[in-house]
Amino acid sequence: MSYELRVNGVEFEVAAPGMRRLLDVLREDLGLSGTKEGCGEGECGACTVLLDGEPVVSCLVPLCQADGHAVRTVEGLATAGPQGPVLSPLQAAFLEAGGAQCGICTPGMLMSAEAFLASGADPTEEAIREAIAGNLCRCTGYTKIVEAIELAALGRGADTAPGA
Amino acid sequence: MTITTRPGPATPVSPAAPSPVRLPRAGELARGHARGAPLRREGPAKLTGTALYADDLVFPGAWYGATLRSTEPHARLLGIERDADFDWSRVVVVTAEDIPGDNVVSLIIDDQPILVPVGGEIRHQAEPVALLAAADRDTLREAKARLRLRTEPLAPVFDPLVSSQVFAHFDMGKGDIAAGFAAADLVVEGTYRVGHTEQLYIENQAMIAVPREDGGMTVTGSLQCPYYVHKALKRALALDSERAVVIQAETGGGFGGKEEYPSLLAVHAALLAQRIGRPVRMIYGRHEDIAATTKRHPAIVTHRTGVTREGRIVAQEIDLVLDGGAYCTLSPVVLSRATIHAGGPYDVANVRITSRAVATNTPPNGAFRGFGAPQAEFAAEMQVNRVAEALGISPLELRRRNIYREGGVTPTQQVLRESVAAQEVLERAAEAAEFERIRERTARERAARTASARTARGIGLALGWHGAGFTGSGEERMGSVASVELTAEGAIRILAASTEMGQGTKTIFPQLVADELGVPYDAVEIAPQDTSIVPDSGPTVASRTAMVVGGLIIKAARRLRAQVEERTGRPFAESYLHDAQTWGGTREDERFEPYPGVHFDDETYTGDAYPAFGWACAVAEVEVDLDTGEVAVRSVVSADDVGRVIHPVLAEGQVEGGTLQAVGYATIEEIKLHDGRYLNDRLQTYLIPTAVDAPRIDAILVEAPFSGAPHGAKGVGELPMDVGAPAVVAAIHDATGVWIHDLPASPERILAALDGHEPPGPPGISA
Numbered sequence: 026m027s028y029e030l031r032v033n034g035v036e037f038e039v040a041a042p043g044m045r046r047l048l049d050v051l052r053e054d055l056g057l058s059g060t061k062e063g064c065g066e067g068e069c070g071a072c073t074v075l076l077d078g079e080p081v082v083s084c085l086v087p088l089c090q091a092d093g094h095a096v097r098t099v100e101g102l103a104t105a106g107p108q109g110p111v112l113s114p115l116q117a118a119f120l121e122a123g124g125a126q127c128g129i130c131t132p133g134m135l136m137s138a139e140a141f142l143a144s145g146a147d148p149t150e151e152a153i154r155e156a157i158a159g160n161l162c163r164c165t166g167y168t169k170i171v172e173a174i175e176l177a178a179l180g181r182g183a184d185t186a187p188g189a
Numbered sequence: 190m191t192i193t194t195r196p197g198p199a200t201p202v203s204p205a206a207p208s209p210v211r212l213p214r215a216g217e218l219a220r221g222h223a224r225g226a227p228l229r230r231e232g233p234a235k236l237t238g239t240a241l242y243a244d245d246l247v248f249p250g251a252w253y254g255a256t257l258r259s260t261e262p263h264a265r266l267l268g269i270e271r272d273a274d275f276d277w278s279r280v281v282v283v284t285a286e287d288i289p290g291d292n293v294v295s296l297i298i299d300d301q302p303i304l305v306p307v308g309g310e311i312r313h314q315a316e317p318v319a320l321l322a323a324a325d326r327d328t329l330r331e332a333k334a335r336l337r338l339r340t341e342p343l344a345p346v347f348d349p350l351v352s353s354q355v356f357a358h359f360d361m362g363k364g365d366i367a368a369g370f371a372a373a374d375l376v377v378e379g380t381y382r383v384g385h386t387e388q389l390y391i392e393n394q395a396m397i398a399v400p401r402e403d404g405g406m407t408v409t410g411s412l413q414c415p416y417y418v419h420k421a422l423k424r425a426l427a428l429d430s431e432r433a434v435v436i437q438a439e440t441g442g443g444f445g446g447k448e449e450y451p452s453l454l455a456v457h458a459a460l461l462a463q464r465i466g467r468p469v470r471m472i473y474g475r476h477e478d479i480a481a482t483t484k485r486h487p488a489i490v491t492h493r494t495g496v497t498r499e500g501r502i503v504a505q506e507i508d509l510v511l512d513g514g515a516y517c518t519l520s521p522v523v524l525s526r527a528t529i530h531a532g533g534p535y536d537v538a539n540v541r542i543t544s545r546a547v548a549t550n551t552p553p554n555g556a557f558r559g560f561g562a563p564q565a566e567f568a569a570e571m572q573v574n575r576v577a578e579a580l581g582i583s584p585l586e587l588r589r590r591n592i593y594r595e596g597g598v599t600p601t602q603q604v605l606r607e608s609v610a611a612q613e614v615l616e617r618a619a620e621a622a623e624f625e626r627i628r629e630r631t632a633r634e635r636a637a638r639t640a641s642a643r644t645a646r647g648i649g650l651a652l653g654w655h656g657a658g659f660t661g662s663g664e665e666r667m668g669s670v671a672s673v674e675l676t677a678e679g680a681i682r683i684l685a686a687s688t689e690m691g692q693g694t695k696t697i698f699p700q701l702v703a704d705e706l707g708v709p710y711d712a713v714e715i716a717p718q719d720t721s722i723v724p725d726s727g728p729t730v731a732s733r734t735a736m737v738v739g740g741l742i743i744k745a746a747r748r749l750r751a752q753v754e755e756r757t758g759r760p761f762a763e764s765y766l767h768d769a770q771t772w773g774g775t776r777e778d779e780r781f782e783p784y785p786g787v788h789f790d791d792e793t794y795t796g797d798a799y800p801a802f803g804w805a806c807a808v809a810e811v812e813v814d815l816d817t818g819e820v821a822v823r824s825v826v827s828a829d830d831v832g833r834v835i836h837p838v839l840a841e842g843q844v845e846g847g848t849l850q851a852v853g854y855a856t857i858e859e860i861k862l863h864d865g866r867y868l869n870d871r872l873q874t875y876l877i878p879t880a881v882d883a884p885r886i887d888a889i890l891v892e893a894p895f896s897g898a899p900h901g902a903k904g905v906g907e908l909p910m911d912v913g914a915p916a917v918v919a920a921i922h923d924a925t926g927v928w929i930h931d932l933p934a935s936p937e938r939i940l941a942a943l944d945g946h947e948p949p950g951p952p953g954i955s956a
Contacts, residue, residue, distance in 0.1 A: 058241070059238015059239065061244075061391075062244070063391045063393070063872075066871065066872060068873055071391055099238035110237060119236055120228050120232045125232055126692065126693075127391070127442040127443075128231070128240055128691065154881050155880075158880050158881045160880070162880075163388075163389050163390060163444070163850070164442055165846050165849075167883045168841075169838070171880065
């Protein structure tokens with residue numbers, strides 16, 4: 026079978042069994058190894074990607090379910106610049122606040138955070154923690170991740186202010 | 190773009206260096222620094238998904254490897270039988286007899302085999318017996334199911350208290366213990382137990398072995414200690430140093446769990462790769478990782494404490510037993526740290542501490558952040574809090590009367606000459622958390638509580654210490670080397686085997702060297718952790734990287750600077766490019782020299798057990814659900830003396846992360862066992878705290894520098910792990926009035942204590 030999906034804005038046609046995990050399609054077939062596997066059973070959130078803007082754990086999504094849909098991964102966050110990729114405000118906030126340590130949960134964490142920011146929800150500490158509750162981090166104690174998302178939310182607010 | 194791909198062997202993806210990543214421009218949010226300190230060096234790669242962890246590396250033509258394990262806790266291996274109906278030509282199987290070198294993963298003693306030989310003894314449920322490799326995962330899975338072990342069962346031992354096999358034991362103390370108890374007005378006794386816990390790095394263990402053209406082997410993987418793996422590889426494959434090469438891939442967390450196990454996994458991958466003559470990938474799934482790799486040692490600690498009416502502790506008698514599991518691994522060293530820290534940070538005149546690490550038929554236990562100290566200090570702090578209750582003295586005040594100060598003498602007869610910050614961390618944490626004020630409030634709430642109350646709030650405090658770096662003469666024996674070079678091309682490069690696993694090595698090392706040389710942070714490079722490139726700087730463990738290896742590279746940089754300035758007559762920063770062009774490259778290797786005035790006697794086990802100690806205090810606030818026994822940890826204030834803060838954001842990150850691991854240890858993390866096997870060996874059943882479970886953590890960094898290190902740093906990684914759990918359990922007591930003696934303080938244990946029932950079975954013991 027062949028399936029069509031749009032990944033980070035690029036159309037792909039993937040010939041693979043329909044029950045192949047989206048995670049494996051991304052990592053092995055498309056060479057997008059930024060998305061990580063931590064448990065393979067939907068508990069850790071390391072493989073979180075956005076499917077039509079909604080965070081999903083790609084280890085539990087079969088390829089057939091992504092057919093015809095838009096997938097966004099960590100590779101789709103930074104934008105192209107003349108001298109190479111430019112970090113998104115969310116990525117920059119993680120870098121400055123210390124939200125990434127070992128980095129293995131980071132791609133999934135960023136995608137959950139991106140979905141939260143895009144939702145326009147009020148970025149209270151409680152709401153942020155709830156938004157990333159499905160993404161386990163063993164390094165940070167979450168403090169600096171929450172700070173980073175708050176920081177990015179403030180920046181995003183400024184972007185949409187008049188004149189921005 | 191449209192591409193058509195097929196599953197199967199992965200499409201080769203070039204593991205080329207990622208292109209440079211830029212921060213957003215001014216006005217696009219970025220400040221370009223982390224509170225005045227440099228940004229994490231490898232941060233952009235991690236944030237864009239271009240950092241390459243072991244499983245992200247593509248080696249064309251690689252096969253997949255798997256491990257066949259025992260399923261019994263104790264047995265004699267009689268044979269390994271292959272199903273005759275299976276086509277074995279598509280698979281390679283390696284057993285003990287195929288090992289070219291010694292069949293041993295050596296750490297301290299040579300007891301653990303790489304693979305159990307036929308006729309040999311199986312000593313735990315997850316013991317590797319045979320290795321398999323195939324070109325695809327399906328064939329591999331099928332082949333593994335077609336191998337059978339023939340065994341003869343032997344009687345297992347699960348209870349460390351009845352085990353007769355002792356890996357190590359200690360008996361240390363000072364003063365006159367009988368006289369101490371004679372002088373006491375009150376004697377308090379208690380036994381505390383903790384079970385196995387899992388490091389739970391989010392990246393599972395992973396190794397890829399690639400045969401070399403020179404007949405040797407290159408292994409790339411997730412690891413903390415390149416030279417431990419190097420040593421194991423050389424011995425197992427009978428290779429010389431040059432033909433065994435170990436490279437660290439980006440590593441997704443370690444916490445001690447990637448100190449020793451990577452040696453075994455690397456050898457497994459290498460044996461298969463050598464046999465097939467092509468790369469072999471061994472990437473564990475979560476289930477295998479939890480089932481087979483090392484855990485924190487369970488411990489049983491018994492205290493007897495004599496105290497005067499005025500609150501002066503005059504006698505401590507402590508017995509500590511660690512369950513080492515089936516093989517020795519690092520247990521003697523874990524035991525020594527546990528023993529030395531067992532009394533807590535208190536200057537007691539009369540002390541006797543006995544301890545032993547014993548064997549059981551469970552998978553070997555090993556390094557996990559704190560390395561024996563969290564177990565020992567949980568018991569010590571429980572005991573001190575119970576003494577405070579028995580005396581009717583505030584836990585804060587009781588500590589003030591007993592803590593180490595400069596000139597204090599430890600149980601190894603170490604005189605604490607400098608850098609003693611017990612009081613400072615105690616006062617800073619207590620003040621920031623408003624300990625006494627909130628304690629008065631929770632006492633009033635407790636007194637006014639009626640039977641219809643549904644929740645109870647409490648506050649608790651714990652104090653701890655953590656010996657900086659290796660115990661005793663470990664550092665001297667290791668003789669670590671680290672280097673700084675000015676290349677002929679004018680690059681400044683650090684050469685050290687210290688690994689980055691999230692804690693910040695790749696950021697703080699260039700910081701230290703840049704400061705010493707007076708050049709910008711970005712001008713200093715760090716060489717890859719590849720044994721063919723960097724010297725043996727020792728393992729990345731024991732919170733030693735910033736203090737010990739950081740000290741070495743500062744000294745190397747200092748010598749480099751002096752050389753260049755002598756040749757050019759100008760400041761280094763202005764002249765090093767010219768110096769390199771004129772004179773070519775200069776490399777300064779710095780070997781560890783014992784710190785001035787620090788001596789330890791291995792024979793009598795007395796003297797300076799550590800060059801210095803770090804000090805920490807945690808104050809936790811909890812809310813206990815009186816119906817369900819569930820604990821919500823609301824906040825933790827942790828004050829940690831790290832000697833000198835090199836990077837505030839990274840150091841705070843260590844304190845916050847260590848504190849949450851301690852909260853998990855206190856409340857939810859527990860491996861349950863049946864017949865010597867871990868029952869909750871997956872992430873659905875072994876729980877760690879989520880962002881919603883995590884308290885607000887307030888890290889306070891305290892600086893009491895150690896004069897022996899050129900920069901004063903004492904390390905930060907393990908310190909916060911020592912104090913979080915006893916603070917949380919003290920807070921549960923403050924809320925409910927019951928003491929939970931065993932970790933974790935699970936709802937089952939709390940409800941049993943509230944109802945006056947027998948608690949569920951002790952942690953760490955197989956049913």
